[in-house]
Amino acid sequence: MKILALDTSSPATTVAILEGEKLVAEYTINNINTHSQKLMPMIAEIIKSCKWRPEDIDVFGVSLGPGSFTGLRIGIATIKAMAQSLNKKVCGVSSLEVLAYNLMYIDGVICPIIDAQRDAVYTATYKWGANRLIQLEKPSILHIDELNTALASKSGIVYFVGDAVSKFRLRIEEKNKDVNIVFPTEDLLLPRAYVVGEITRQHALLGKVKNVRDITPVYMRKSHAECQYEERQLRIEKEKSWLVGQKKNKE
Amino acid sequence: MSKDAHENVITLAIETSCDETSVAVMKNGREVLSNIVASQIDQHQKYGGVVPEVASRKHIENINQVIERALREADLTFEALTHVAVTYGPGLVGALLVGLSAAKAIAFARGIPLNGVNHIEGHIYANFIEHKELEPPFMCLIVSGGHTHLIYMKNYGDYEVLGKTRDDAAGETFDKIGRALGLRYPGGPEIDKLSKKGNKEAIRFPKAYLERESHDFSFSGLKSSVLNYLNSEKMKGRKVNIEDVAASFQQSVIEILVEKTIKCAIEKQAPLIVLAGGVAANTGLRELMKKECFRNGLELRYPSIKLCTDNAAMIGCAGYYNYISGRFSDLHLNAKSNLKFENRKT
Numbered sequence: 001m002k003i004l005a006l007d008t009s010s011p012a013t014t015v016a017i018l019e020g021e022k023l024v025a026e027y028t029i030n031n032i033n034t035h036s037q038k039l040m041p042m043i044a045e046i047i048k049s050c051k052w053r054p055e056d057i058d059v060f061g062v063s064l065g066p067g068s069f070t071g072l073r074i075g076i077a078t079i080k081a082m083a084q085s086l087n088k089k090v091c092g093v094s095s096l097e098v099l100a101y102n103l104m105y106i107d108g109v110i111c112p113i114i115d116a117q118r119d120a121v122y123t124a125t126y127k128w129g130a131n132r133l134i135q136l137e138k139p140s141i142l143h144i145d146e147l148n149t150a151l152a153s154k155s156g157i158v159y160f161v162g163d164a165v166s167k168f169r170l171r172i173e174e175k176n177k178d179v180n181i182v183f184p185t186e187d188l189l190l191p192r193a194y195v196v197g198e199i200t201r202q203h204a205l206l207g208k209v210k211n212v213r214d215i216t217p218v219y220m221r222k223s224h225a226e227c228q229y230e231e232r233q234l235r236i237e238k239e240k241s242w243l244v245g246q247k248k249n250k251e
Numbered sequence: 252m253s254k255d256a257h258e259n260v261i262t263l264a265i266e267t268s269c270d271e272t273s274v275a276v277m278k279n280g281r282e283v284l285s286n287i288v289a290s291q292i293d294q295h296q297k298y299g300g301v302v303p304e305v306a307s308r309k310h311i312e313n314i315n316q317v318i319e320r321a322l323r324e325a326d327l328t329f330e331a332l333t334h335v336a337v338t339y340g341p342g343l344v345g346a347l348l349v350g351l352s353a354a355k356a357i358a359f360a361r362g363i364p365l366n367g368v369n370h371i372e373g374h375i376y377a378n379f380i381e382h383k384e385l386e387p388p389f390m391c392l393i394v395s396g397g398h399t400h401l402i403y404m405k406n407y408g409d410y411e412v413l414g415k416t417r418d419d420a421a422g423e424t425f426d427k428i429g430r431a432l433g434l435r436y437p438g439g440p441e442i443d444k445l446s447k448k449g450n451k452e453a454i455r456f457p458k459a460y461l462e463r464e465s466h467d468f469s470f471s472g473l474k475s476s477v478l479n480y481l482n483s484e485k486m487k488g489r490k491v492n493i494e495d496v497a498a499s500f501q502q503s504v505i506e507i508l509v510e511k512t513i514k515c516a517i518e519k520q521a522p523l524i525v526l527a528g529g530v531a532a533n534t535g536l537r538e539l540m541k542k543e544c545f546r547n548g549l550e551l552r553y554p555s556i557k558l559c560t561d562n563a564a565m566i567g568c569a570g571y572y573n574y575i576s577g578r579f580s581d582l583h584l585n586a587k588s589n590l591k592f593e594n595r596k597t
Binding site for chain 1: 298302318319350353583
């Protein structure tokens with residue numbers, strides 16, 4: 001089984017090809033260029049250098065999110081269109097899970113944090129048990145202060161991964177002097193396409209691959225405009241019911 | 252290359268620059284095999300305008316199904332495609348990136364060339380689909396929600412930009428005035444409809460001609476003047492006749508568009524004028540332009556309404572001419588939200 005996998009949920013663009021369990025090639029560029037500029041040339045390069053052809057690929061894997069909205073869409077649009085035009089199946093994976101895999105078989109709590117802007121992170125917690133990643137807490141969006149509060153109750157070692165580490169490391173350390181926190185080296189902080197490919201392989205073995213139309217980005221957050229609109233509607237509703245109440249009081 | 256070498260070129264075209272997810276399949280540039288336009292207008296109406304993030308989300312939800320429908324309607328499969336054409340700007344960057352990423356992926360996966368198309372250029376080519384006999388040179392007025400350009404098209408891919416807007420696009424002004432009048436988004440078609448019932452001479456709104464020799468446009472002064480009028484009437488407690496405001500405002504816009512276009516055509520000795528873009532669907536503009544063309548002995552062409560507004564067929568047609576003249580894009584092609592339409596000669 002030949003797999004092409006990629007992740008564009010963080011500022012790094014990462015692409016891998018796998019043949020069964022074997023990692024054939026992995027290519028990551030972590031610079032300021034956009035995913036749009038980097039991704040397709042990287043895919044072309046990695047396939048060409050291994051003398052594969054696009055039609056050789058059996059399954060396409062991609063991180064669905066959470067992460068940068070635009071980044072996710074570039075990766076997902078690319079994977080879906082490749083699979084669609086070659087009539088192949090796809091597999092979408094969680095970018096938080098992908099990050100947790102960087103610390104395979106480690107003993108302790110793994111806490112991926114992905115930058116969600118406005119001082120917040122997309123996060124969840126995991127641990128390893130019997131060759132399997134176990135989710136402890138469901139993915140959520142937390143303000144950095146909320147994350148710090150939640151950390152205070154943790155026992156054992158907490159390992160952080162994800163692109164938000166560089167941004168919040170000091171604020172986390174400062175507030176959690178009593179918690180045993182580890183920030184691994186830089187290379188373990190970013191998502192790897194190999195992991196996306198490996199999860200895709202496991203899904204494929206279980207027959208859990210999907211049709212192109214059945215995967216969509218996992219944003220975990222509504223657009224700013226939608227939130228504002230809903231807030232406004234709520235306010236209007238409140239005012240309305242207040243007015244109705246006033247009217248009743250008068251009667 | 253000889254003409255025979257390009258027989259039966261099948262183009263897959265993708266356009267996602269704003270709020271329409273559109274995919275077309277074209278044969279030899281001008282024949283539309285399918286042209287699917289999935290409009291998101293309902294999604295944006297409640298916000299009173301296009302919300303970029305909402306647009307991008309709808310594009311990625313829709314794009315693969317729209318591609319599938321376009322191929323099915325053309326009764327073709329991916330194997331039949333000769334090349335892929337895609338809008339890479341100008342437009343909303345997040346929206347553009349969805350179509351562009353999909354186009355690059357298909358081109359690479361199928362091993363076929365990619366042709367990036369400037370959206371503004373695409374609007375001109377809608378006319379080649381509509382009018383099979385049409386050939387350059389001609390004078391072209393491109394008016395839409397994002398663009399107002401006066402272009403002399405000498406040949407395919409050979410353009411001279413004579414004028415453009417210095418502030419708002421004509422269509423943008425329509426939408427903003429529409430909002431101020433409490434009309435549904437987009438305001439352009441609504442104002443056009445109301446104008447028919449109003450008196451276009453009821454209110455004298457200013458027209459900006461700019462410097463004597465300039466072919467540029469400016470609509471922000473007109474916009475302010477209409478907004479000021481609405482405000483002052485409100486302050487005086489007077490009820491505004493919306494039809495008259497719509498008609499008078501529209502007249503100011505189209506008079507300046509028509510006058511400048513005719514002037515340019517005469518200067519360039521172009522016997523033919525071509526309209527393009529969403530505002531080319533405006534009936535007032537079409538009628539006045541027709542009248543003035545007739546008076547000046549000029550010919551006029553414009554696309555049907557479906558080809559005026561954003562669609563992938565026009566991108567496919569422009570992409571086809573890029574393809575046959577050997578102008579290809581590579582996989583590094585990036586979306587450019589402010590991509591300019593500049594003088595170009597090939």
